[in-house]
Amino acid sequence: MSESEELLRDDRRTDDDSGGEPLVEVDGLKTYYEGDGLFGDEPVRAVDGVDFAIERGETLGLVGESGCGKTTLGRTLVRLEQATAGEVRFDGEDITTLSGSRLKRWRRDAQIVFQDPESSLNDRMTVGEIVQEPLNVHDWPRLDVGVEGATKDVRVTGDGEATDRESPDLVVDVRGEPSVRVREAVPVDVGVKKRRLRRARVRELLWTVGLREEHYFRYPHQFSGGQRQRIGIARALALEPKFVVLDEPVSALDVSVQAKILNLLEDLQEEFGLTYLFIAHDLSVVRHICDRVAVMYLGNVMEIGETEELFENPENPYTYSLLSAIPDTDPTAERDRVTLRGTPPSPRDPPAGCPFTTRCPVKIRPEEYEGADDEAWEAVEVLREVLRERERAEKSLTERAREVLGMETRFSDIDEVRREVFDYRLPEEAEAAVDRAAEAVRNGREDRAREHLVEALETAGADRSDVDAAVDRFIADAGDGEAGRARRRLRDRYGGVDLPPSMAETVEAAVGDVREGDEDRARERLREEFGSVCDAERPEHYRVSPTGRTSYCHRHREEYEPPGPVFDRLL
Amino acid sequence: MSERQTHTDEVPLGDRIAANPRPAALWVAGVALFVLAEFGAVATVAVDLLAAVAGAVAAVAGAVAGPGPVAPAIGGTVADLLASARGVAESIPTLLSRELVPNQGHKVAPDGPWAGTFLGLPPAVAWGLRVLLVYAYLFGFLYWVWYGYRLFVEHYRQADWTPRDDVVRRLRGHRWGQFGLVVVVLFVGLALFAPTVSPTTYERNVISPYEYEIQYLEEGSGEVQSIAVGDANLQSASQGGSDPEYNTGPMEYDDFGRFHPFGTMANPGGDLFTFMAYGARVSLFIGLLAIGISGFIAATFGLVTAYYKGLADLSVVLVSDSIQAIPAILLLILVSVIFSDHWLATFYNGGLLIALAFGFIYWPGLWRSVRGPAFQVAEQEWVDAARSYGQRADATMRKHMLPYILGYLLIYGSLTIGGVIITTSALSFLGIGINPPTPEWGRAVAGGRSYVATQSWHIALIPGVLIVLVVTAFNALGDGIRDAIDPQSEGGEAATEAAAAGGGG
């Protein structure tokens, strides 16, 4: 080690130099998982093209439903997952391609705190051993030497090594009378063995995160969830990282404990100047602790911006829906809810256009349907969603065989789907005749009612043979004062979908396609007629506020109405 | 900061003992006594081990370099050295030796005292005393080790609780597992102390019975006479039928004043207990070596496949499937035939070869049983955590995964060892695997099976019962370990009880 002489200049970056540039810059990042099988399944696009930056000392929140890729994104940032494409620049250096000793060196700067305190600590090791392990791995302390205040080249000789790290263990100050400073965490008698220094450091860390010294020899089993999480935090801080990914660090804890851990995290951030990526699904926690928030859906960042602004005045339709799903803390406030239908599509097969297109309540419609009835439009969307789902549903071998043999499969239940999704209605004259029949029943004129009904059903094209039974049923129900139900029964049985004629035509044609077993053509037909830019093109990240907030939605384009007013109309 | 300077640092065990030396000193003195009592035997075993290693090296060197003038010369010197070392070691008195409590002698007169036995006691009593001494020593020693652990926990351990404490507590309440442990200790004691607990030695009994003579009191003439051991064995062999003249059953004396705890064997005779004791050595050697080999392979593959998954896993699956597709017995027969003239087959009359083959055959099974647990541990976040601070892959496997699958290895290892013992016996029964004269339990069963219906039933029955007992004991031990390290099995019971209670109420 005494060989390690090095020439050093005082050219270490000071905080002023780096203050301008973000600590972490994510650029077009994609993380895909290959399928489990070896046989070319579509990869899971967990993170599908993400750009953002994290400023020094800030806390960026990352929210989204489970499965949206937020955890994978966080794990990619600390190199627990390998990025498929794109860059993650840390202090200006792309870390997705690091390997070997450079990767190991970098790992000191970026750490992660895990979600589940039960699983994040090895139960067979004492707390002391757990917190000490990172120190052992990195041979801490390196007793590296930094030089300050030198105007000319300085030669450092002796054991240990010269460094350009920002916080060396020993600092030689050559201004005026030369002096040597030792870092605070190292007790003064540096002559002792490294092992003892490490143990002292572990005690220091335990104390920092609010544990007691006698916990050193205990095992994780003997601690509560909150305490275990503190141990995990101490381990993450052991190597003095600059950047910490907090992967839902409090979601597994009791509410009373959550606040304490959150306060601890905030204190630590202040004390050590940490930069956080805070992954969470609890929006109130995010609002409390984060400076900025990124909202993720299906591997994409939908909206990112200052926390308060984003919560107060969401711009992106997905953020809007997500926020409106939070139960309001103020029960008197009348807040309308947007309820999202269905589930997110599979990340193996995301939509070609906007990721939110399958569920978006304010999706852009083709011009000719701009004014269409909302309920009717919704019904058509649901039908499209159902067909999409079916495309994804794995068909079993027998089903495939039956399909090939032209036998009925479960996909032939399209009529049931149709009945489920749409309202039904008889032709106009038939409806009028039914009205008269109901009137007649009310007046006690069953014979007249019967005539009207037969007429109505004949106009609706019913089969003669079962008309009598249907008529009897109607009269019985209506006689019990259940005219509404009686009418619905008739509509369900003999009516057609209750849509404007132009829409009904396409829908019936598509239903016909499915009946014939050609679902692809049905999907295609529906897309051609009802599809819009949301289905076809990926949106861009539009800047939506002076603070630099961006939103990923076509509605921010000039030619479309922005999401806000559309929502207002919807509710 | 100053109030935290008072902390007690982690002190090395040595310093902790120095601070309170009494219990440790007491314990070490105890261990010294135990070792002293058997020092001669320990030294002999050490020399024998050395000789075995030297022999193996010589054999390998010979096999590699072919016969040459130098190797034998060196080998000869080494052999001489070892022989003299053995002589020295043997001359050190040991507590548990045949010489100290001899059981072989003869009556002086028809109902007179015995000559040559310990204190003139009848051979049966002398032998019983020796066996008692051996097992008292063994269990005493084990207790002392346990006591040492308790001392450590009480006086020197810095942690006031470890997960191991729970395992120990559960094992202490597990009667079935303890039964297994006791039988296994009895079996291991039989193997370990075979020369001491046997009424005679294997050398005299089987290997070269015509080079030794015994003296006995001739009933008719009332005179003490000499006879070769081989002849005596022949005349006292158990040969079935119903004439007591031609049978020496369990716990009986033969006509030559020799006591046979398990009776004698069929032609050419000999003491069955001695055969069983030395056979236990063979079984234990093969079982432990086979489990050691397959356990090591299984653990390595288990860790590697769980850590890297994907291709690594798939290739091990393929290899292990191919091995498991071969019928084990067939493979063993094949191996013992192909290698019958190979130098490997010279160790232990094929015992080593069989052990290696078992190790090769059994690792896929063991690997499959630890694969699940290994994959489970690999999913734990602490493994990710280790990766996130740059821990090396091998260190992660060793520190963060291995401790969790070791228990499973122990369980399945002790279950499998029973299988190895029984299969070895089955092979010898079929006349392959371990060749005479190396004793093997299965061969005793084979040799006695035609006498099962006669008065000489003991020849086949006693070895058979012992095999069953030992295999059961290993399984019981495995059950005990499983219940101890896997508290779920406790939960399982509780759940069943709850269900029963719910059904009743």
Ligand code: SF4
């Ligand atoms: S682009 Fe905007 S409006 Fe269209 S589906 Fe996506 S979020 Fe909804």
